[in-house]
Amino acid sequence: MAESRIKADIYEYLETLPALTFDRLFHKPATCLAVFRLLPSLGKQIVMSILYNNKSVPSSELESWVIGSGSGKLKEALQHLISLHMITLKNNSYTLNANFKAHFQDALSGGGNDRSFGLPATTTDKHQVDVAFLDSYANRCWEVILHFMVGTQMSDLPTEGVMDLLVRSGLMMVVDRSSHRITNKGFQFLLQDVNTQVWAMLLQYLDTAESLHMDLVEVLHFIFQLGSLELGQNYSIDTLTQTQLQMLDDLGDLGIVYQRKKSSRRYYPTRLATTLTSGTTVLSTSAQDTGRNLLSAGAEIGDEEEKGFLVLETNYRVYAYTNSPLQIAVLNLFVDLKSRFPNMVSGVITRDSVRNALTNGITADQIITFIQAHAHPQMRKKTPLLPLTVIDQIRLWEMERNRIKSWDGFLYREFAQKDDVEATKRRAKELGGLLWAGGEKLVVAASSHASVKSFVTNRISRGREQEVPSQQAVKL
Amino acid sequence: MKDVSYSEDDSNLLVVILDINPFAWARLAKARQLSPSALLEQLLQQVLLFLNAHLALKHENRLALLASQAGKSTFLYPPPPFAHLNKPPQTRDANAYPRFKDADDLIAASLAALMQDTQGIEEAQHKGTSMIAGALSLALCYVQRILKVDDLHKIKPRILVLSVSPDSPLQYIPIMNSIFSAQKLAVPIDVCKLTQDEGVFLQQAAHISGGMYMTVDAMDEVLQVLLSIFLPDRYSRTFLSVPDQDQVDFRAACFCHKKIIDIGYVCSVCLSIFCAWSPVCSTCKTKFSFGKPTVVKRLPPASRPASRPASRPMTPLSKS
Numbered sequence: 001m002a003e004s005r006i007k008a009d010i011y012e013y014l015e016t017l018p019a020l021t022f023d024r025l026f027h028k029p030a031t032c033l034a035v036f037r038l039l040p041s042l043g044k045q046i047v048m049s050i051l052y053n054n055k056s057v058p059s060s061e062l063e064s065w066v067i068g069s070g071s072g073k074l075k076e077a078l079q080h081l082i083s084l085h086m087i088t089l090k091n092n093s094y095t096l097n098a099n100f101k102a103h104f105q106d107a108l109s110g111g112g113n114d115r116s117f118g119l120p121a122t123t124t125d126k127h128q129v130d131v132a133f134l135d136s137y138a139n140r141c142w143e144v145i146l147h148f149m150v151g152t153q154m155s156d157l158p159t160e161g162v163m164d165l166l167v168r169s170g171l172m173m174v175v176d177r178s179s180h181r182i183t184n185k186g187f188q189f190l191l192q193d194v195n196t197q198v199w200a201m202l203l204q205y206l207d208t209a210e211s212l213h214m215d216l217v218e219v220l221h222f223i224f225q226l227g228s229l230e231l232g233q234n235y236s237i238d239t240l241t242q243t244q245l246q247m248l249d250d251l252g253d254l255g256i257v258y259q260r261k262k263s264s265r266r267y268y269p270t271r272l273a274t275t276l277t278s279g280t281t282v283l284s285t286s287a288q289d290t291g292r293n294l295l296s297a298g299a300e301i302g303d304e305e306e307k308g309f310l311v312l313e314t315n316y317r318v319y320a321y322t323n324s325p326l327q328i329a330v331l332n333l334f335v336d337l338k339s340r341f342p343n344m345v346s347g348v349i350t351r352d353s354v355r356n357a358l359t360n361g362i363t364a365d366q367i368i369t370f371i372q373a374h375a376h377p378q379m380r381k382k383t384p385l386l387p388l389t390v391i392d393q394i395r396l397w398e399m400e401r402n403r404i405k406s407w408d409g410f411l412y413r414e415f416a417q418k419d420d421v422e423a424t425k426r427r428a429k430e431l432g433g434l435l436w437a438g439g440e441k442l443v444v445a446a447s448s449h450a451s452v453k454s455f456v457t458n459r460i461s462r463g464r465e466q467e468v469p470s471q472q473a474v475k476l
Numbered sequence: 477m478k479d480v481s482y483s484e485d486d487s488n489l490l491v492v493i494l495d496i497n498p499f500a501w502a503r504l505a506k507a508r509q510l511s512p513s514a515l516l517e518q519l520l521q522q523v524l525l526f527l528n529a530h531l532a533l534k535h536e537n538r539l540a541l542l543a544s545q546a547g548k549s550t551f552l553y554p555p556p557p558f559a560h561l562n563k564p565p566q567t568r569d570a571n572a573y574p575r576f577k578d579a580d581d582l583i584a585a586s587l588a589a590l591m592q593d594t595q596g597i598e599e600a601q602h603k604g605t606s607m608i609a610g611a612l613s614l615a616l617c618y619v620q621r622i623l624k625v626d627d628l629h630k631i632k633p634r635i636l637v638l639s640v641s642p643d644s645p646l647q648y649i650p651i652m653n654s655i656f657s658a659q660k661l662a663v664p665i666d667v668c669k670l671t672q673d674e675g676v677f678l679q680q681a682a683h684i685s686g687g688m689y690m691t692v693d694a695m696d697e698v699l700q701v702l703l704s705i706f707l708p709d710r711y712s713r714t715f716l717s718v719p720d721q722d723q724v725d726f727r728a729a730c731f732c733h734k735k736i737i738d739i740g741y742v743c744s745v746c747l748s749i750f751c752a753w754s755p756v757c758s759t760c761k762t763k764f765s766f767g768k769p770t771v772v773k774r775l776p777p778a779s780r781p782a783s784r785p786a787s788r789p790m791t792p793l794s795k796s
Contacts, residue, residue, distance in 0.1 A: 033532060033573060041484055041712050044533050049704040051529075070715030108528045110572030110580070119570040230574050239570060380627075 006199045011038050013203055015083050017216070022085040024217045026099040029107035030116035034224035035084060036104060042070070043077035047086065047096065051104065056095040116221065118229045121236040121266040129268060131232045134258055138270035141255025142194065143326050149182050149190060150329040159253045169204035184361025190330050191362060191370040198272050201254060218243040226256065227276035229269040236266055308376045314387040316349045321376065333357050334367050349390065354397045364398035408446040409435045412456070420459060427455045480662050482632060482711035487536030489622055489633040491615040494523065496590070497546045497606035500641040504671060508695075515695065519670070522699035523638065524583065528576045529703055538631065540618055541583055542611045543590055544641075549611035551618075552586045553579055605644030608637065608678070612654035612665070619663055632710050634687070636666045643677050645736050648729035651677045658685040666706050668692060676725045676736060683724045690719060731759060 014035070017025075025031050036047060049065075050057055066074045078094075081087045087094045106112035129137075145158050149172060158166070163180070166172040171186040189197060202223055209219045222244045229235060237245060248267055251257045258268040309327070311319040318335050321344045322328065328345055331337065334357035337347035347353075357367060368391055375385055415421045421440050428434040433448025444452045496516065505512040531537055541553040550556070612635070619633040635658065655677075658665050664687035667678040672693060682689035692701050708716050729736050730751035741750045746760035756763050 029571070030573070036532065037535065041533070041709065042715070045708050045712055045716065048529055048533075048707055052699055052703065065717055066715055067717045068715055070717075073715055106571070107573060108525055108532060108576070110577055112571055115570035117570055117573050228573055 006196055007038050009199060009203060011080070011084075013206065014038070019085050021217055022097075023099055025220060026097060026103055028114050028116035028221050028225070029103045029112060030228050031221055031224045032100055032104040033107045034227055035086075038084075039080055039086075040073070040077050042066070042073045043080050046077060046081065047104070050087075050094070050096055051101060051108075056090070056093040058093040059089070060092075062094060115239045116225055118225055118235045118269075119239045121234045125234050125266060127260055128234075129258065129260075134231065134268055134270045137258050138255040138272045141253070142197075142272065143324075145254070146190065146326050147329075148180075149186055150326065151182065152325055152329060161250055162253050165201065165204055165208060168208055169200070187333060187357075187360045187362050188366055190333065191366045193373055194272070195275060198254075198256065198276065202276075205250070214243045214246065215241075219247060222247055223276065226251075226269055226273040229274055231269065231271055231274045234266045234268050238265075308374050308380065310371055310374045311376045311379055312349075312371055312386055312390060314389055316390055316393075317346065318349060319344055319346045330370075333360065333362065349394070351397055354394055355401070358398055358401055364394045367394055407435055409443040410446065410449045410453075411441060411443050412452075413441040415440055416460070420456070423459060424452065424456055428452050480632070480710075482709075482714060484711060485630070486632045486709065486711055487534055487538065487630055488530070488709040489538040489540070489619065489631050490527075490530050491540040491542065491618060491633065491635045492523070492527065493542045493544055493549075493608070493611045493615060493635065493637045493639075494552070495544045495606045495608070495637070495639045495641050496587075497544065497641045499546060500606060500671070504640055518695055519638075519698060520587075522702065524580050525699055526702040526707065527579060527583075528573075529707060531575055531579065532573075533707070533709070536630075538622065539579060540615070542614055543587065544606045544608050544611035545590060546605065547607055549607040549614055550586075550590055551614065552590070553583045555582055555586055605646065606639070606641035607647075608639065608641070608644070609647040609650035609654060612637075612651065612658075612681075616654060616657050616661065616663065619661065623661075633661075634664050634666065634710060636668065636706055637678060637681070638668050638670060639675055639678055640670045642671075642673050643675050643736070645729035645734040648677065648734060649731070651681070655681045655684050662686075664688075664710070666690075668698075668701065668706060670695070670698065674725060676727055679721065679724050680726060683721055688718055689721050 025035070036044065039047070046062070046065075062078075063071065063074065078087075082089065086097050086100050088097065103112065103114070106114065144154070144156055145162060145166070147154050148158050148163075149166070157163075163172075166186075167174055167180070169185075170183055171189050172180040173183050175181045189200060192200070206216065206219060206223075210216055218241050222240070237248065240248065248257060248259065249262065251273075252259050252267075254272075255270060256273045258270055259266075309321040311321075313319075318331070320327065320331055323343055328337070328340075331345070331347070334349065334353055335347040336350050336353040337345055339346050354364075354367070358364070368386065372385055379385060412424060415424070418440070421442070425434060425437050425442055428442065428444045428448065431448040431451060433445040433452065434442065435445050436443040498512065501512040501516055505515045508515065527539055527541065531539060539553065540551065543550050543552050615635050619635070622631060623633065655665070658681070663685060665678075665681045665685040666687040667675065667682045667689045669675055669678065669689070669691045670693075672691070674691075679689050681687070688705065690701065690705060692698055705719065708718070727736050727738060728740075728749050730740050731748045732750045732752065732754070735751055737749070737751050741753055742748070743750070743757040743760065743762060745762045746757060748757055748759040750758075
């Protein structure tokens, strides 16, 4: 779920880039691979099928590849491929972007000399750090940001750059000179999983980069490169460009990479970085590593906090086995916390607590996905995972806030003819802008007002001319 | 068979069985007037690209590669625990994606180690046949192990056999058992046959387990076929048009002389298949009552039995 959302976000962002940028993007195999993974599975298959084929593929042939429900998927896949400039349509046949083709082949075969997958440092580090250290470093950095957002009193604050990023992205707003307040968007942000949060930040960073005149292509190259790096390995900064060196500083503040000193010639990616393009959450990646190498399964114990800790009962009680002030602060957004023990907190989901969250701009779905994502392993044995009564009630509480909806609209009245009313109604409906109609009045949404208005004026002026002959025809 | 539903965010486990039986390769190379090692290398390059392509599809995709050698089968990737490989020094290369490079290096190293180890290959009992049955069962065990630790049922396994050897009727029973286990586990077995001769058992394997069977003759077309036919995961296969098997050879091998037969005898108790009549079933030791079995017209005159019906007759099996 989270994965597809992130993919959609990145895809949406990439789509806005001009074709020229793509040509430069596809110069790095790492980027090709990352962009390739954004495609739907049929899109990937199309690319793979024509990757080692030098001819272009006629669209009729492409259509014969799919059966049944596939034709819809084919259209969608082709649309994705075209908007990412990976294939071009010419004379009714598709050709793979030459740049992409060459460098994606390099990615698969490990050829070429683009050094896009990160250059590991050749000398050993005197201050070698291990994975556990990197994990705790990343966690600490990220939690500082989240704590800052929920407003915990803390000694260490995020750096200026991070604060600036938070404000720019609309997650926080500046109340006065030195104090910040969390926004509705910020509340929603808190309930997402870490991977989504990191991507949200990075996309924001991309927007900022543009205004800071950093080279967008290099920024993207570096982000995608980070996703292909290995945890626990140190990399040399020799292959990085000036822009990317500057990014290294900024990403260090977010806990995505670790550098011992700013002047250090090497950097370590943290788990936040290495899971960037994998799409999996931090938790499931560690589970996967254990699966890949069963021998080391015992050695790799996932982060305790990343495992589920929430128990939700049918009587609306919530037990959270956590002592992290951050988790508790997030829970406090929609749970009425009653008691706190050394290793757990308990509370009740009440109408007031949920309404409180809803007024903060959090939706019922976000609450439910949050509980689902952090459900205790014991809860996971049940189907359905969460008690239905509670879920339904949370949805009902949300719906009761939505009894009145408001739209901006325009009232149309005093039509000269009944036909005009009907025609206008039809037109407004086609545009999807008809809000209400009754008698000889109708209300049209502000968004489609302009086109309905021109329709009405057109019809009235044109109608007059036509009306005359038709009336005559009737009389005869 | 298990009911399985597929979705876009499944991860796929691909277990590839590579037939490196030197006898078959030598034959194949001779026909093309190439050296066997050059031919194998040509295939290997394409297979490695295919494996990388599989890993490229999704970050969660998993891979296993087995070698089916003459007389034995081994894991090439992931390397078995406690394997003493001459691990290539960790030469990290900025030009290669670490996961691809890891897999490629390990496969190359373990394959080289396997090639060195020629012990037992020449033993007469194998008659230079490839150990497909062993490889299939190893593959299924591996699949089962991976499925067991996958609580979310997100991993969808499949097996791909790249075969160059002819069928070995000796392995009929173990192969059939593997096929039925695969069917039960809902693991399709895809077969890509790199020689002209038909593989009877592997055809049945693909047919029964719901996989695909395809013959590729030209060695330089292997990659294209692998990428366009065998790469799609099981979710994609629900809406991609994949090649059908129009004719499947359903012949079986007899249990007594391991010959592939059209018509034979079947034990009425345990359903073992024999090419010649015998008074005692060699599998379940059932004694057929001593009366000779009923006459079957199409039997050769030498083995034509007397006409008295037996109380527990051996039933003639005919090709369905």
